[in-house]
Amino acid sequence: MKIVGVVCSPRLGGNTEILVKEALSSAKELGSNTQLITLSGKKIKPCDHCGACYVTGNCSIEDDMQDIYPHLLSADGIIIGSPVYFWSVTGQAKAFMDRTYALRYPTYRLEGKVGGAIAVASKRGQVQTLALINTFYLGQRMIPIHLGVDGRASKKSEIIEDIQAMTAADHLGKNMVKLITTLTS
Numbered sequence: 001m002k003i004v005g006v007v008c009s010p011r012l013g014g015n016t017e018i019l020v021k022e023a024l025s026s027a028k029e030l031g032s033n034t035q036l037i038t039l040s041g042k043k044i045k046p047c048d049h050c051g052a053c054y055v056t057g058n059c060s061i062e063d064d065m066q067d068i069y070p071h072l073l074s075a076d077g078i079i080i081g082s083p084v085y086f087w088s089v090t091g092q093a094k095a096f097m098d099r100t101y102a103l104r105y106p107t108y109r110l111e112g113k114v115g116g117a118i119a120v121a122s123k124r125g126q127v128q129t130l131a132l133i134n135t136f137y138l139g140q141r142m143i144p145i146h147l148g149v150d151g152r153a154s155k156k157s158e159i160i161e162d163i164q165a166m167t168a169a170d171h172l173g174k175n176m177v178k179l180i181t182t183l184t185s
């Protein structure tokens with residue numbers, strides 16, 4: 001079993017990264033292989049709707065997303081974590097999600113994988129952001145495990161004081177392992 005966590009914050013070591021790492025370490029405790037992918041510093045261009053993927057099943061844009069595709073395809077579960085930027089996901093998260101469009105061809109290649117969502121805001125917007133991530137999962141015929149983890153923090157690494165969010169991230173990782181085990185046994 002493999003669970004991949006994708007951190008969509010531009011801040012390395014930020015609040016989102018801490019929560020995604022917490023979920024992954026809990027998944028690891030229950031026996032899953034895990035992998036952390038941080039989008040910070042990576043070059044991921046927006047989808048240009050060139051249509052090449054309809055025909056080839058591959059995205060024609062040559063950038064850092066090409067290294068990420070195999071990890072998504074080999075995962076049983078994917079966790080997307082994003083800070084809240086203006087009541088939404090970050091631009092990095094949106095570009096990443098849009099670029100998975102190619103994985104719908106020739107068939108929905110992420111279908112049946114379990115999705116977990118994490119959102120952190122200094123004040124508000126977590127629920128909308130979690131809903132966007134979960135809607136993305138549904139669009140990919142994935143299985144969102146539940147609404148997800150909402151954290152509240154502003155300064156870098158302040159999230160460790162949000163005990164509720166840290167506990168929820170721990171539960172997310174463990175529950176994903178349990179659900180994947182049920183689905184694959």
Ligand SMILES: Cc1cc2nc3c(=O)[nH]c(=O)nc-3n(C[C@H](O)[C@H](O)[C@H](O)COP(=O)(O)O)c2cc1C
Pocket residue numbers: 009010011013014015016017082083084085086087088120121122123124125153154155156157
């Ligand atoms: C461009 C931008 C937009 C933001 N928009 C919101 C917002 O709509 N609501 C909110 O409560 N916090 C907002 N924030 C604060 C971040 O969500 C918050 O600092 C978060 O902890 C950052 O997570 P990170 O450490 O993982 O990068 C915004 C921050 C930036 C830089």
